[in-house]
Amino acid sequence: MINYLWGIFIIIGVIFGLLKGNNNVANSLLTSGSKGIEMILSLVPLMCLWLGTMKIASASGLLEIISKKLSKVVRIIFPEIPEGDPSIGYISSNIVMNMLGLGNAATPFGLKAMSELKRLNNNSDVSSRSMITFLVLNTASVTIIPTTVISLRILNGSTSPTEIVLVTIITTFLSTFLALLLDRLFYFIWRKKYD
Amino acid sequence: MINYIIPLIVVTIIIYGIYKKVDIFDTFIDGVKEGMKLSINLFPTIFAMIIAITLITDSNIINYICNLLKPLFSKISFPTEVLPLALLRPISGSSSLVILNDILAKYGPDSFIGRLSSVIQGSTDTTIYIISMYFASIGIKKTRYSLTVGLLADLLSVIISFIMVNIFFR
Numbered sequence A: 001m002i003n004y005l006w007g008i009f010i011i012i013g014v015i016f017g018l019l020k021g022n023n024n025v026a027n028s029l030l031t032s033g034s035k036g037i038e039m040i041l042s043l044v045p046l047m048c049l050w051l052g053t054m055k056i057a058s059a060s061g062l063l064e065i066i067s068k069k070l071s072k073v074v075r076i077i078f079p080e081i082p083e084g085d086p087s088i089g090y091i092s093s094n095i096v097m098n099m100l101g102l103g104n105a106a107t108p109f110g111l112k113a114m115s116e117l118k119r120l121n122n123n124s125d126v127s128s129r130s131m132i133t134f135l136v137l138n139t140a141s142v143t144i145i146p147t148t149v150i151s152l153r154i155l156n157g158s159t160s161p162t163e164i165v166l167v168t169i170i171t172t173f174l175s176t177f178l179a180l181l182l183d184r185l186f187y188f189i190w191r192k193k194y195d
Numbered sequence B: 001m002i003n004y005i006i007p008l009i010v011v012t013i014i015i016y017g018i019y020k021k022v023d024i025f026d027t028f029i030d031g032v033k034e035g036m037k038l039s040i041n042l043f044p045t046i047f048a049m050i051i052a053i054t055l056i057t058d059s060n061i062i063n064y065i066c067n068l069l070k071p072l073f074s075k076i077s078f079p080t081e082v083l084p085l086a087l088l089r090p091i092s093g094s095s096s097l098v099i100l101n102d103i104l105a106k107y108g109p110d111s112f113i114g115r116l117s118s119v120i121q122g123s124t125d126t127t128i129y130i131i132s133m134y135f136a137s138i139g140i141k142k143t144r145y146s147l148t149v150g151l152l153a154d155l156l157s158v159i160i161s162f163i164m165v166n167i168f169f170r
Helices: A002-019 A025-059 A062-077 A086-099 A103-120 A129-140 A147-155 A165-194 B002-019 B024-058 B061-075 B080-088 B093-107 B112-123 B127-137 B146-169
Strands: none
Touching (some): A002 A025, A002 B061, A002 B127, A025 A062, A025 A086, A025 A103, A025 B002, A025 B024, A062 A086, A062 B002, A086 A103, A086 A129, A103 B024, A129 A165, A129 B127, A129 B146, A165 B112, A165 B146, B002 B024, B024 B061, B024 B127, B061 B080, B080 B093, B112 B146, B127 B146
């Protein structure tokens, strides 16, 4: 599906851009790559810092302790993950970082969690149920402190920049809960249809 | 608070490592190597996605689609000014932030439109980017129902944001 989406984005982006609006399609095409480099450059130090630190946590057994402690809660959402599996530690770290509004710090844990989930899925190139649930949890974005939004509101002279925090929390929890239900529903429909 | 949390997490892990007699420096270096490898593996995906995302956001098609959808959304009194944000949010984090900033500057952060945009931005994420990056990082080819659920969840988020902001601020 991403395959098609990527193609569609490029084709529509170029054709529509040439016909209307974008008077410099060539420029968008040629310079967007440098944005990609910037993004990866900002990601590398974070990846190295967190994977390095987490390696220590894993070698000292701290990750295992956390994974065991959180096993019960995480396995309600991810029934296919075995109890006390190290992936639980990475999944919960990712969720906690996202909740704090630290999306950049959440990414390294998320990627590591994905590779752990792949191990659990016998290294197959088909996405597993747990992977999809994990992605849904990430894209639904459970936030407690929407840091960037608050700072943009301050910047634009809001009289109470944090008044949206409570509503955002309620919304994000409600929509994440519904998204997880949706994920389960799709899992059962898909299993009936294809497997 | 965040100024304390992250350093404290790092220090706690290192102290616990020393207490458990882990070779902390070498272990850290091993993790850094892994992080390096993962980042390099990720680069092609990020590069490819950024090109597609830039082309689609620069092409103005989002505004065009918004104009098509306007009559539909004004019927349910959903402010159509927020539509570009709702449509761009799953595609690009940076351009949706630019749009949010424009909306806040134009309509004011304490207006209904400003509040709704803030809640939408805060309660959703860049679904398409996350899904493609996370799957590509571990070489998943068959993504099954993930994108459908992810995008439906975004739609749900926007609907719930609209309902909630109506309840709390109207």
